[in-house]
Amino acid sequence: MNKVMLRVLSLGMAGSCVLGLAACNRDASADPGTASAAAEAAGPKYAKVVSVEPVRETIHKPHEVCHDEVVRHVEPPSDQHQIAGTAIGAVVGGVLGHQIGGGSGRTLATVAGAVGGGYAGKKIQEGNQHGTVSTTTRKRCETVTESTTQIVGYDVRYEYNGVTRTVRMDHDPGDRVEIQEGVVAVSDAH
Secondary structure, three states, X not given: OHHHHXXXXXXXXXXXXXXXXXXXXXXXXXXXXXXXXXXXXXXXXEEEEEEEEEEEEEEEEEEEEEEEEEEEEEEOOOOOOOHHHHHHHHHHHHHHHHHOOOOHHHHHHHHHHHHHHHHHHHHHHHHHOOOEEEEEEEEEEEEEEEEEEEEEEEEEEEEEOOEEEEEEEOOOOOOEEEEEOOEEEEOOOO
């Protein structure tokens, strides 16, 4: 009985294979246009790109720029009012004025000589007197802003089934974009 059962099973399996092959042949001999239309409907769809506009953004980058600067310092002279020159000039002028004239004219000449000598002594000291000059170097820094413009995306206008739409993408897609469910979905189409 075992042998009979094995034979029945073998015949059943052989019949299944024959029927399966017949079904495969029937599908293969079907209309070729129908098969490619079904494959095309399942494949990717593309929309025509109408225009691509780069989107630019200006980026401001502040940074510090430093350089050495020579600074000149002038210290005023110790006798800013030229007192020594005025005093010496007044004494010399008074002595010279006293030598001129006699009597009350001598007193007037002495006073005039002292005043004139004092003025002359002040101007002489003023012309010869200079402040002490020293120089130092110090670092001077300032903030400078550099501006650069870079492309941050692309506004892509595309047409699909008579409808024009716009989408922002991270790169220029070329002349077509892949469409899923009527809207652009794949950004790597070319």
